[in-house]
Amino acid sequence: MALTCRRIFQLNNVLKLNKGNVLTQCKRFIGEAWVAGSCIDPALGLNDEQRYFQSLATDFAKNELHPNMKAWDQEETFPVETLRKAAGLGFGAVYCKEEFGGTGLSRLDTSVIFEALSQGCTSTTAYISIHNMCAWMIDEFGNDEQRARWIPSLASMEKFASYCLTEPNHGSDAANLTLSAKLDGDHYILNGSKMFISGGGDSDVYVVMVRTAEKGAAGISCIVIGWNSQPTRAVLFEDCRVPASNVIGQPGDGFKIAMRGLNGGRTNVASCSLGAAHASIELARDYLKVRKQFGKTLDTFQHLQFELADMATQLVASRMMVRQAARAMDDDWPEKICNQALQMHGGYGYLKDYAVQQYMRDCRVHTILEGTNEIMRLLVSRDLLTDGDRKYS
Numbered sequence: 560m561a562l563t564c565r566r567i568f569q570l571n572n573v574l575k576l577n578k579g580n581v582l583t584q585c586k587r588f589i590g591e592a593w594v595a596g597s598c599i600d601p602a603l604g605l606n607d608e609q610r611y612f613q614s615l616a617t618d619f620a621k622n623e624l625h626p627n628m629k630a631w632d633q634e635e636t637f638p639v640e641t642l643r644k645a646a647g648l649g650f651g652a653v654y655c656k657e658e659f660g661g662t663g664l665s666r667l668d669t670s671v672i673f674e675a676l677s678q679g680c681t682s683t684t685a686y687i688s689i690h691n692m693c694a695w696m697i698d699e700f701g702n703d704e705q706r707a708r709w710i711p712s713l714a715s716m717e718k719f720a721s722y723c724l725t726e727p728n729h730g731s732d733a734a735n736l737t738l739s740a741k742l743d744g745d746h747y748i749l750n751g752s753k754m755f756i757s758g759g760g761d762s763d764v765y766v767v768m769v770r771t772a773e774k775g776a777a778g779i780s781c782i783v784i785g786w787n788s789q790p791t792r793a794v795l796f797e798d799c800r801v802p803a804s805n806v807i808g809q810p811g812d813g814f815k816i817a818m819r820g821l822n823g824g825r826t827n828v829a830s831c832s833l834g835a836a837h838a839s840i841e842l843a844r845d846y847l848k849v850r851k852q853f854g855k856t857l858d859t860f861q862h863l864q865f866e867l868a869d870m871a872t873q874l875v876a877s878r879m880m881v882r883q884a885a886r887a888m889d890d891d892w893p894e895k896i897c898n899q900a901l902q903m904h905g906g907y908g909y910l911k912d913y914a915v916q917q918y919m920r921d922c923r924v925h926t927i928l929e930g931t932n933e934i935m936r937l938l939v940s941r942d943l944l945t946d947g948d949r950k951y952s
């Protein structure tokens with residue numbers, strides 16, 4: 560669904576930008592964007608509406624995320640208040656329907672927003688993207704009672720959500736997960752554990768894939784659990800009673816729902832990688848301009864100019880792939896760009912004083928979470944191999 564004018568005005572009011580019309584404001588923001596007008600300008604090819612909310616996200620990244628990025632990393636902060644501010648701009652349930660409090664934007668719009676936010680803090684944005692994926696799974700597969708119960712508080716980020724698929728012994732092989740859910744009257748009793756859960760311990764709502772029937776994907780269901788848990792990233796269930804009415808979709812639909820969630824989630828995470836790559840290019844560019852070796856600033860060496868040009872080309876190509884909803888997680892260009900940007904900083908790039916190492920670390924993990932690169936290749940080849948006959952012989 561396209562961003563409606565009504566919604567633009569709502570967003571406009573949130574920011575209290577009441578002077579001038581919306582598009583004037585939009586242009587004003589675009590004018591302030593970090594790299595507006597350069598060949599890697601992320602606004603290229605977007606329509607006015609998309610540019611407007613890209614500018615909202617860029618502004619938020621610049622003022623609310625980026626100033627805290629280093630401290631949050633060092634102090635391992637889960638920035639509750641900042642996340643709620645982001646939700647105030649409509650970033651808590653970006654692609655959920657408006658009816659229950661979502662922002663009602665398309666996947667492309669979402670990608671544009673996450674890329675912009677990610678430049679401010681990649682790992683915080685990756686969490687926002689997972690929260691959004693959980694909200695969408697409830698919005699898409701839940702019933703109206705479930706939507707009304709959970710979506711408004713997820714959209715406002717009054718409550719935070721986590722996606723629970725991975726288990727200690729079942730990562731890539733998620734279809735064989737074992738966390739058991741046994742029906743006892745009108746409740747399920749859960750036993751088992753989940754691993755590597757983003758937001759685990761800080762979240763209030765857990766979208767959990769559980770085993771309700773026989774082995775394999777068809778025995779997996781998706782159930783929502785609300786609780787206040789202790790701060791740990793492994794999530795443990797011991798005789799945990801959950802109302803059967805919390806099952807999303809039908810029992811046995813869980814694996815399908817988990818994979819549908821990940822399909823969008825992967826594009827979101829790829830968008831976060833784009834943001835990290837974009838920020839890294841800017842950092843490398845700025846560093847090359849000031850660092851002197853052999854009596855000249857580094858930006859005068861042709862080898863480094865060519866490297867920079869290659870990084871820009873790869874970024875724009877990746878962005879096109881992501882924006883066409885391609886599975887850009889199969890491609891590691893954003894990570895290579897971050898890596899090359901770090902290389903351009905020499906030894907200083909390795910030091911925690913320089914932001915480029917943080918973008919590199921946060922981007923690197925995107926080749927693991929939401930399915931490793933190897934599993935992405937497996938999915939692409941499976942798709943090709945199960946495609947129908949050749950159209951022309």
Ligand SMILES: Cc1cc2nc3c(=O)[nH]c(=O)nc-3n(C[C@H](O)[C@H](O)[C@H](O)COP(=O)(O)OP(=O)(O)OC[C@H]3O[C@@H](n4cnc5c(N)ncnc54)[C@H](O)[C@@H]3O)c2cc1C
Nearest residue numbers: 722723724725730731755756757927928929930931933934
């Ligand atoms: C920072 C972070 C956040 C995460 N957040 C979440 C979250 O919020 N929710 C959640 O559910 N999970 C989350 N995960 C877990 C993530 O999805 C898993 O780590 C990932 O799916 C890989 O599983 P694994 O770590 O068990 O590795 P394994 O599955 O053990 O894989 C090990 C290696 O073997 C390769 N491999 C495995 N099978 C094959 C095969 N058939 N062919 C070729 N290669 C193969 C893998 O690609 C990998 O390189 C997160 C992980 C990290 C690091």
